[in-house]
Amino acid sequence: MINAPNIPAHEGPSFRDSLTSIDSKGQRVFFYPKRPNGRYYNRRIWLSYALMGLMFAGPLLRVNGHPLMLFNILERKFILFGVAFWPQDFKILFVGFITLVVGIVLFTAVKGRLFCGWICPQTIFMEMLFRRLEYVIDGDRSAQRKLASLPWSNPIKLRKRTLKFVLFFALSSIIAHTFLAYILGSERVWSLVNHPISDNPGVFLSLILFTFIFFGVFWWFREQVCTIVCPYGRLQGVLLDPNTTQVAYDFVRGEPRGKHGRERQKGMGDCIDCAQCVEVCPTGIDIRNGSQLECVHCTACIDACDAIMDAIDKPRGLVRIESELGIGRQESRFWRPRIILYTLLFGVLTGSFGYLLVSRTKTETSILRARGQAPQHLPDGRTGNLFMVKSINKTFQELPVEFQLVSKTGSLDMIGHSLIIPPQGYREGAFFIYFPSESTPLRKTFQSKPITIEVRSGGQLLERVHTQFQF
Ligand code: SF4
Ligand code: SF4
Structure with a gap:
């Protein structure tokens, strides 16, 4: 784990003992991250919208009149890319699943947790749909904090919260419909929409349940899905090594940090302690403390710091995607034993999966x-x-x-x-x-x-x- 050696004594390593989203009394700490802006954020927007488009269109796409994807666990019927799989094909699906897991492990060992920040549906929906809507309704960080501090009797707060509630609930309902369409098929969900509830009470109840779950996640639970619930995040400690590239603060260049201005002493590092990298972080951490469990590699802090470096006329990349060895000015290796092992395993599994698919009988x-x-x-x-x-x-x-x-x-x-x-x-x-x-x-x-x-x-x-x- 990257750990900046020059962090101020009062911050110490104690940040590792607690979650930023929970205070000392066990109460939830709600974050108001500043709206990110920059080259990485722009790329994420395009990628996220493309992925969201695919996700929403997925249940509607047809191959020869049949769904492109269907995961009907209840009736044990699965369709992947237009090909139907039966429970008898379990070994193919199992090998496919293991191949996917090993592929993610390999990707993580090489590129860190980029999957979480750039591909994961939870982050995409949260940051690119709900959060962006929140910026439009409530304003940026300071406006959101001000709004939160107002009493509920305040008409502006009441109006904005009502509007946000209605829109969040509508979006959650659309996501729940899409999610259910992947399980039951779009025809069944469409039939629910067009027929009385009494015709499909089970589907209706599932829809309500999923809508409330999604609403609860995106309205309140938010980044805690990544830091508390998601098992993938917890595996980072064993998946990353000093050669893995990840979002990292260059403490060699940045420390000792100090405020920008006339009092700035000679010999100080490039970090001007502006805290912009902390303010944009959706999980509320300070990347200058080193790699942390809560970091989803969304790269928002890179954009924030690059903007500051531009403003003070310093080279970009004080916070960048870099390996621990790279930060310490040592050469990092791509091919190390674990990467060779994962690659071999991934190759064998991909080959086996391909063979099972090709040799699959009608x-x-x-x-x-x-x-x-x-x-x-x-x-x-x-x-x-x-x-x-x-x-x-x-x-x-x-x-x-x-x-x-x-x-x-x-x-x-x-x-x-x-x-x-x-x-x-x-x-x-x-x-x-x-x-x-x-x-x-x-x-x-x-x-x-x-x-x-x-x-x-x-x-x-x-x-x-x-x-x-x-x-
Ligand atoms: S530390 Fe940076 S990359 Fe990690 S979650 Fe926060 S803003 Fe995103
Ligand atoms: S944004 Fe950059 S300069 Fe500002 S506190 Fe973070 S690392 Fe330091």
């Missing part, structure tokens, strides 16, 4: 010998086994399937018609498999041999299923 078939059925020894010298089959169609099209035994001596007789499986559905059936007898009917113990059955549709091989035949 159907998932289970073929089992009928329970309690002994082999049938026929007068023509053949032995027959009855098999029960269940075949799932993972595609969005109807799929007629046939079964073929891979054998030169055996045969497969379907009972009834061949199966026609509806889209996203399944069908059950049964067939007999016959082989020339290999033992006498009077034998008391059975012998098994492995057999392979091909599942085909229109002549195309879909999958091979292995099972056992009993003599």
